[in-house]
Amino acid sequence: MKGMVFTEFMEMVESKFGLELADRILTTCDLPSGGSYTAVGTYDHHELMTLVQLLSLETNIPIPDLVRAFGHHLFGRFTEMYPRFFQGVSSSFQFLEQVDAYVHVEVLKLYPEAELPKFTSQRMDENRLAFEYRSRRPFGDLAEGLIAGCAEHFGEQIQIQREPLAAESGTAIRFLITRLG
Ligand code: HEM
Structure with a gap:
């Protein structure tokens, strides 16, 4: 890492x-x-x-609370360290939808030895995004904190529900993110 x-x-x-x-x-x-x-x-x-x-x-x-708090903090730091990833992005859903295909792809160009998780996203409706995390590592709490930090950055109130998914190895979690306002 x-x-x-x-x-x-x-x-x-x-x-x-x-x-x-x-x-x-x-x-x-x-x-x-x-x-x-x-x-x-x-x-x-x-x-x-x-x-x-x-x-x-x-x-x-508790450990999960600390890891979530760290994710939240880290997202704030990312906004300062990588402003270009935020250009033209106006909402948390739009940003999260770009993490896998754009942000982490660019991260891998900068740091070829990085080991990144996989995300898939699906808009359920205007205010709900299903966001699935898969990784060889157990960093679901970090992902949750990053999602919370992302919503805060865009000035949105969200609710995050999480559901474990079956995984042959590693971690798989489905986050259902609801935008409240
Ligand atoms: C500007 C935005 C972002 C940048 C620059 C970024 C960059 C990175 C970097 C450098 C790592 C470490 C990888 C390694 O060292 O092996 C990482 C890991 C990770 N990223 Fe991102 N990331 C961003 C946004 C996000 C967002 C929004 C999420 C969402 C939920 C996310 C989820 C994760 C997770 C969970 C890991 C830990 C590795 C794992 O779970 O396998 N990232 N990211």
């Missing part, structure tokens, strides 16, 4: 919980990388899970 995900995670920990806690997590974690991440490096995604587990132990906040 790209180092940028790790550096953004640690930035979030620092800004929400303070530098001291961020340092403590990095020094107590016994990780192959030693916990010193660079945005351009690539690291085992299990390290992110270890960091989240440690943060959960320190804060008493």
